[in-house]
Amino acid sequence: MKTGRNKLLLWLLFLVIALALPAAFYSSQYNMMLLTTVVMYGVLATAWNIIGGMAGQFDLAAGGYLGLGAFTAGTLLIRWDISPWLGMLAGGLVATGFAVLVGYPLFRFKVREVWYALSSAALVSVLRVVFLIWEQVGGPTERYLPFHKWSLYHLRFSSYIPFYYLMLLMLILALLINHRIRNTRLGYYLVALGDNEDAAEVLGVDARASKLKALMIYASIAGAVGAIYACLYGYIHPNFFSSSLSLEVSILGIVGGMGITYGPLLAAIILVSAREFLRANFGGQLEGLYLAIYAVVLILIALFRPQGIASILREVCARVTSRKEKDD
Amino acid sequence: MRALVQNVLNGTMMGCIYALITLGLSIIFGVMNIVNFAHGDFVMIAMYFSFWVGSWWKIDTVATPLVTFPLLFVFGLLTYYLVIDRTLRQKYVTQIAVTVGLMTLLRSVAQLIWKAQPRAIPYSLIRGNFVIAGYTIMLSRFVSALVSIAAILIIYLFLTRTWQGRAIRAASDDLDAASLMGINYKWTYALAFGLGSALTAVAGGLLMSFQQVDPTMGLRFGLLSFCILALAGLGSTLGLLISGVIVGIAESLAMGFWDPRAQSLVVYLIFVLVLWLRPRGLFGRK
Numbered sequence: 077m078k079t080g081r082n083k084l085l086l087w088l089l090f091l092v093i094a095l096a097l098p099a100a101f102y103s104s105q106y107n108m109m110l111l112t113t114v115v116m117y118g119v120l121a122t123a124w125n126i127i128g129g130m131a132g133q134f135d136l137a138a139g140g141y142l143g144l145g146a147f148t149a150g151t152l153l154i155r156w157d158i159s160p161w162l163g164m165l166a167g168g169l170v171a172t173g174f175a176v177l178v179g180y181p182l183f184r185f186k187v188r189e190v191w192y193a194l195s196s197a198a199l200v201s202v203l204r205v206v207f208l209i210w211e212q213v214g215g216p217t218e219r220y221l222p223f224h225k226w227s228l229y230h231l232r233f234s235s236y237i238p239f240y241y242l243m244l245l246m247l248i249l250a251l252l253i254n255h256r257i258r259n260t261r262l263g264y265y266l267v268a269l270g271d272n273e274d275a276a277e278v279l280g281v282d283a284r285a286s287k288l289k290a291l292m293i294y295a296s297i298a299g300a301v302g303a304i305y306a307c308l309y310g311y312i313h314p315n316f317f318s319s320s321l322s323l324e325v326s327i328l329g330i331v332g333g334m335g336i337t338y339g340p341l342l343a344a345i346i347l348v349s350a351r352e353f354l355r356a357n358f359g360g361q362l363e364g365l366y367l368a369i370y371a372v373v374l375i376l377i378a379l380f381r382p383q384g385i386a387s388i389l390r391e392v393c394a395r396v397t398s399r400k401e402k403d404d
Numbered sequence: 405m406r407a408l409v410q411n412v413l414n415g416t417m418m419g420c421i422y423a424l425i426t427l428g429l430s431i432i433f434g435v436m437n438i439v440n441f442a443h444g445d446f447v448m449i450a451m452y453f454s455f456w457v458g459s460w461w462k463i464d465t466v467a468t469p470l471v472t473f474p475l476l477f478v479f480g481l482l483t484y485y486l487v488i489d490r491t492l493r494q495k496y497v498t499q500i501a502v503t504v505g506l507m508t509l510l511r512s513v514a515q516l517i518w519k520a521q522p523r524a525i526p527y528s529l530i531r532g533n534f535v536i537a538g539y540t541i542m543l544s545r546f547v548s549a550l551v552s553i554a555a556i557l558i559i560y561l562f563l564t565r566t567w568q569g570r571a572i573r574a575a576s577d578d579l580d581a582a583s584l585m586g587i588n589y590k591w592t593y594a595l596a597f598g599l600g601s602a603l604t605a606v607a608g609g610l611l612m613s614f615q616q617v618d619p620t621m622g623l624r625f626g627l628l629s630f631c632i633l634a635l636a637g638l639g640s641t642l643g644l645l646i647s648g649v650i651v652g653i654a655e656s657l658a659m660g661f662w663d664p665r666a667q668s669l670v671v672y673l674i675f676v677l678v679l680w681l682r683p684r685g686l687f688g689r690k
Contacts (some may be wrong), residue, residue, distance in 0.1 A: 134500045189496050195672075198672040198675060205665050205666065211664055330501045343463055377499075382495075
């Protein structure tokens with residue numbers, strides 16, 4: 077009971093800090109952009125946790141769903157002046173629809189483990205090519221969203237602060253969904269599948285339906301984030317279907333701690349901040365350094381700490397509280 | 405019709421090289437059941453090594469594997485003992501995570517060392533074309549295809565005729581039984597991994613004779629070789645050649661008759677169809 081309340085307090089503390097952060101950084105648009113980026117990766121990695129962390133499907137298609145959301149919302153806005161608020165919904169739906177289209181046959185034919193990871197990685201590069209060739213919507217040049225100095229309808233602002241709060245909202249949503257799923261039948265099924273798929277199926281878990289649901293939830297969040305992403309950058313381009321982004325998201329998910337709700341967020345806060353720090357300080361001369369660090373961290377964590385950095389945190393917390401009790 | 409035949413010819417030659425690229429992966433995957441996600445990046449690194457060796461010592465690209473082969477063999481052994489060995493008894497997610505980490509590491513290290521712009525070796529003996537019955541054939545690809553076929557045959561003979569090769573195949577069929585027969589599985593694994601990565605040196609040297617290299621091309625080669633491996637099925641060395649040629653021709657036709665950018669699309673489609681319809685592959689033993 078007591079730990080439950082402590083947890084809630086910690087989450088509230090996190091929320092207050094997150095809400096107040098812009099007050100410390102508002103003077104610098106660059107810092108606000110960094111914050112927004114960190115939160116965005118947090119959202120994506122948290123969503124990835126559902127399919128990757130819980131269900132154990134090593135998905136490498138985050139960039140694909142993100143791009144679909146971005147292109148849906150962007151095209152709606154450019155062509156028909158439809159608000160990105162609707163675009164977010166539409167983007168999420170398109171991404172989900174695509175996930176079903178791809179996921180149904182994949183799970184139906186028991187494509188899993190490596191083969192699932194590979195086919196999802198291939199998906200991203202294929203989408204990129206499709207949108208490069210599909211001149212009506214994509215094409216090799218950037219398509220800019222209409223310029224508005226400050227328009228809530230068009231979701232265009234001359235500051236990153238509104239985007240930060242929007243992403244934060246998405247983050248809270250993603251965390252809540254994560255938390256909810258964890259304590260439902262679907263969550264237990266997914267964790268069982270992630271642990272041992274064959275055993276879970278023998279015990280009556282409908283692997284196909286559960287995995288598909290997980291994939292749909294993940295895709296819809298990534299798609300909605302994609303819509304915001306398009307507005308944040310002010311253009312859409314087939315490079316949004318980025319394999320390195322997909323890779324990063326899955327790395328954050330693994331490093332953070334598979335299946336732990338706050339793990340991926342923790343990893344995003346640490347690793348994405350480190351990445352941006354390196355980028356800002358070493359910039360072009362050491363292009364690629366941050367990915368090397370990501371990779372080393374990933375390998376070390378996977379080998380020696382398969383439960384991720386969240387488990388380290390957990391251990392430290394446990395040690396601190398046990399010492400406190402001793403003192404009492 | 406002319407264009408069709410020309411495309412099929414080009415595709416066939418590329419397909420042989422693709423088969424050679426896949427060969428290393430097939431040995432590693434087949435023996436250890438370890439999925440080396442970083443395989444494409446091994447090829448990329450091999451190409452860079454060829455670039456270095458070729459441009460420092462002014463050696464012809466085709467000859468660079470003489471130097472890079474042992475280099476990549478050692479590289480593979482090190483990778484095995486430092487990283488892969490620890491993942492053998494872990495869950496598959498760990499294995500994927502580790503090799504994905506390896507892939508990212510290789511790519512970013514390549515970016516750090518060689519920067520993002522593509523590199524190529526300006527000279528090679530096998531530059532140029534020749535014409536047979538009105539069809540143009542690039543000499544570099546023709547020679548590369550021949551060397552690839554030869555390399556695959558040599559490996560085939562190694563795996564079927566030598567004690568060490570049979571040990572590798574035995575370990576892939578039944579590890580416990582093989583251990584009881586006195587096969588040192590750890591060394592066999594290490595050897596397979598070393599050989600698998602050393603083979604990318606041959607492919608890398610050949611590829612450099614007609615292609616540039618850049619740090620991001622690993623993923624393409626990775627997907628390509630997994631596609632060919634899925635098509636061929638595990639455990640069939642000569643089947644790789646046929647599936648490689650199939651993929652090469654399909655790719656070349658898509659590029660010639662649809663859109664030059666569509667090549668990865670076709671590879672992916674084949675990949676997915678195989679996974680759905682025939683997970684064992686065309687020539688798989690398992």
